[in-house]
Amino acid sequence: MSRYTVIGAGGFIGARLVAALRGRGEEVYAPARGDPELFGRELGRVFYCAGLTGDFMVRPFDTVEAHVGLLSHVLRDAKFERLIYLSSTRLYDSLGERGGREDDVLEFDVAAPRNVYDLSKALGENLCLARSGGRAAVARLSNVFDWTDDAGGFLSDLLKRARREKAISLASSPRAGRDYIHADDVIAGLLAMDARAAQGVVNIARGVAISNAEIAEVFAAHGWSLELTGGEAPPHGPTCDVARLAALGVTARDVRQVLGAALSHPQYFTG
Template identity: 65%
Template sequence: MSGWTIIGAGGFIGGRLAQALRDRGEAVYAPARGDPALFERDLGRVFYCAGLTGDFAVRPFDTVEAHVTLLAQVLSQARFDRLIYLSSTRLYDSLGAAGGREDDILAFDPAAPRNVYDLSKALGENLTLARSGGRGAVARLSNVFDLAPGASGFLPELLQKARRSREITLDSVPGAVRDYVHADDVIAALLAMGESQTPGVVNVASGQNVSNADLAQVFGAAGWTLNLTPDRPMPAAPHCAIDRLQALGIAPQDPRQLIAEALAAPGFFLG
């Protein structure tokens, strides 16, 4: 195999992945958008990290371009040894509590505008698995977080508020749940997938559904008050299976323990 290629290296995961590979002395090709060399050189092992998240609803055509169109061109025209396509565990959402395993039969309403994200990711998965000549695999990522200074996202921003105030109010109900997985575990999982011949789909998740009520308990034990809105019935959430992830040697960290450690760190609270 000849080196690594990261498509979408300007993003959060792509950038972390590129840095991790370079830190261990690997040759990394991170093509800019429209770089013709993408179809002229040997790409080696490819991580397809390009995609849209928060703004997919207002950029539906860009979402399809990133998740499907460029991928199709890479699969049909580029030279590569292996390709790992980054997808999302949100594809399980419509299955409710019954969802969460990699071999689930997914279900989508094609008329729902928000499903441009889910449908485009699902088509990207299909192309990777069925049109790569057996060289493709899919990593379905759950809610990735990083507690390093300057990180963005729900948990990092919550901790930033906690540095300034002992009482925080969230406009969210106690029963809302998410599967949070730390960025370090994601990078380790992707590298393991890139270095192996693991086929099919792998959930890259912690395997734990953490509710806002769970977070309030963690903050409360550390001396903070986390106020939430009155509870109301919530749709049942999928529970991500992580057997395939564990088979790669990855043991995801408990997000609640990581938050507790951050809150307990000397000098964390600035007042």
């Protein structure tokens, strides 16, 4: 049995990691925010899941503290064996369709307010890769979804709405698309990174962008009406290279199959 620490264990991914690790009999320390024991005990293998997503624009200083401040303290002062830092494939967005590989040189407009997220994640990555003595790796997560109450984002919100409504109208473009990955596949990828002692950066993604129109087709095939009333949209962002993830033995499932399985469950629609 190994010793694990999950920082950010109360979050969407952190809570699932804790459950998965404890489910296989591991010892897991899930410190609360500000827990003084974090720097006084052996942490073992650390998953650093702390961070802000949807509210980073209104909480920029908390975002930097979560992505960089606490992390720097852990890397410098904590006793740990290995650390996996959860970052985001959002860092590729400024590269457009030419981005998506882990070794891409990233580009940021330092004056853009929304880039507080990207820049802080990038700095967190730099500290892990350059200042950890080779003990840290980076997982860049794509657009994670689920239909549980704690899930957020476009597809997650749509799936939760579909529990109550059979006819849904969204002011979104049919052409817009994203590289979605289900939360269970994210956990599989993170555990594989740990088991195989992955180095550097690994994209945790499906590697295929699915458009809103394709999502609407899946809903229609299972009895829902999904009307997309948005206008034209730019092409989807970078498509992630997933060769490194595949080399770890993990291939994320096709989002359309995951959606179909959920929507076809007899108890999915509660009305």
